[in-house]
Amino acid sequence: MREAGGDVRAHRRADTRAAIVRAGTALLTERSFADVGIEDVLAQSGVARGSFYHFFPSKEAFGEAVIDNYAAYFDRKLQRLLGDPSVSPLARLEAYVDETSRGVEKFDCMRGCLIGALSQELGAHSAVFRSRLEAVFANWQRHVADCLRDAVAARELSRSLDADGAAEFFWYGWEGALMRMKLERSAEPMRRFGRHFIDSLPRPSRVRGAVRESSRS
Amino acid sequence: MREAGGDVRAHRRADTRAAIVRAGTALLTERSFADVGIEDVLAQSGVARGSFYHFFPSKEAFGEAVIDNYAAYFDRKLQRLLGDPSVSPLARLEAYVDETSRGVEKFDCMRGCLIGALSQELGAHSAVFRSRLEAVFANWQRHVADCLRDAVAARELSRSLDADGAAEFFWYGWEGALMRMKLERSAEPMRRFGRHFIDSLPRPSRVRGAVRESSRS
Numbered sequence: 001m002r003e004a005g006g007d008v009r010a011h012r013r014a015d016t017r018a019a020i021v022r023a024g025t026a027l028l029t030e031r032s033f034a035d036v037g038i039e040d041v042l043a044q045s046g047v048a049r050g051s052f053y054h055f056f057p058s059k060e061a062f063g064e065a066v067i068d069n070y071a072a073y074f075d076r077k078l079q080r081l082l083g084d085p086s087v088s089p090l091a092r093l094e095a096y097v098d099e100t101s102r103g104v105e106k107f108d109c110m111r112g113c114l115i116g117a118l119s120q121e122l123g124a125h126s127a128v129f130r131s132r133l134e135a136v137f138a139n140w141q142r143h144v145a146d147c148l149r150d151a152v153a154a155r156e157l158s159r160s161l162d163a164d165g166a167a168e169f170f171w172y173g174w175e176g177a178l179m180r181m182k183l184e185r186s187a188e189p190m191r192r193f194g195r196h197f198i199d200s201l202p203r204p205s206r207v208r209g210a211v212r213e214s215s216r217s
Numbered sequence: 218m219r220e221a222g223g224d225v226r227a228h229r230r231a232d233t234r235a236a237i238v239r240a241g242t243a244l245l246t247e248r249s250f251a252d253v254g255i256e257d258v259l260a261q262s263g264v265a266r267g268s269f270y271h272f273f274p275s276k277e278a279f280g281e282a283v284i285d286n287y288a289a290y291f292d293r294k295l296q297r298l299l300g301d302p303s304v305s306p307l308a309r310l311e312a313y314v315d316e317t318s319r320g321v322e323k324f325d326c327m328r329g330c331l332i333g334a335l336s337q338e339l340g341a342h343s344a345v346f347r348s349r350l351e352a353v354f355a356n357w358q359r360h361v362a363d364c365l366r367d368a369v370a371a372r373e374l375s376r377s378l379d380a381d382g383a384a385e386f387f388w389y390g391w392e393g394a395l396m397r398m399k400l401e402r403s404a405e406p407m408r409r410f411g412r413h414f415i416d417s418l419p420r421p422s423r424v425r426g427a428v429r430e431s432s433r434s
Contacts, residue, residue, distance in 0.1 A: 176389030
């Protein structure tokens with residue numbers, strides 16, 4: 001009985017913390033860190049002030065938890081879509097662009113990328129946030145680079161491809177496109193960027209393969 | 218005498234307004250709109266509160282003036298660098314990347330793009346800011362597209378190039394690279410993006426020109 005009661009309490013505690021983090025994610029993908037107050041988080045999550053401070057001693061600690069939760073969610077999403085062996089590597093990348101574009105449309109193109117927004121707002125100032133945000137981007141780039149290497153192995157892309165460089169380039173453009181999505185209140189910038197990026201990757205040429213590969217080395 | 222006195226007063230008024238806008242530009246390229254208070258602007262510019270409200274009835278009106286000033290500055294800069302007929306079109310684009318990268322280094326990579334930062338923060342919310350910010354990006358894209366068309370005319374790039382599409386792609390990636398510049402406190406993301414973008418543009422092929430041009434249509 002005591003153990004079961006402990007489980008229930010632990011479960012409730014986890015629920016409360018998750019509700020705070022969920023509310024924070026919704027608020028911080030729409031508005032700036034400076035603009036979102038603890039009051040807003042309490043109102044959105046229905047959690048009492050005391051509970052908030054029980055889990056998060058400061059707004060910064062809360063921000064870090066929201067980053068970690070968002071990063072874990074996207075790590076799973078990238079793994080699921082870009083690591084799916086039943087789909088060709090380039091089609092996986094298309095699926096990521098497509099699913100994310102439809103995802104932002106569910107929120108009327110009001111919510112952008114939390115990591116991009118916090119980088120823009122706090123990147124230059126907060127050393128703690130900065131190292132966390134850099135690590136998230138490094139992980140996201142690794143997922144895309146691995147998918148691009150799979151595309152080379154599957155002969156969808158040329159051996160000449162610099163997969164790490166292209167993955168870095170993808171995230172610069174993708175974050176820029178997400179910013180424009182909010183500005184234009186349309187996912188079209190994301191779709192246009194995704195199409196342009198995928199089209200711009202070097203294809204292997206069967207006819208003049210040897211010449212083209214060596215000319216790029 | 219009266220006219221001269223009027224000139225002096227008008228000059229002082231213009232100076233005061235310019236000082237407020239200059240301070241606002243410095244503050245808003247480093248920190249968010251929500252985080253920068255009128256007090257910060259007064260402290261940075263040395264202007265009295267009454268003078269501020271004389272020129273700007275609200276913080277939004279002040280924000281619009283800062284956007285307009287920044288947009289006019291970059292319009293001149295883009296015109297000077299990308300429209301310079303004494304330099305080859307692709308070298309102009311390289312010069313823009315290089316000058317802007319050195320520019321952010323002067324401020325220890327703390328100050329990013331005002332237009333990108335405000336788009337990220339307020340794009341989804343403020344209708345007034347949104348239309349202004351969209352117009353700025355449209356103008357910047359036009360400058361780059363014109364430069365790319367010059368590069369096609371000068372046979373630096375292939376006739377197959379979609380100059381408008383590539384210019385749009387440039388600004389997505391450039392804004393993403395500027396965001397990462399603040400995060401990494403280094404202009405290297407901007408330089409790497411610039412190099413990658415320019416390298417990825419389709420060159421005319423003298424040997425197989427006709428084949429390559431038609432294969433992309």
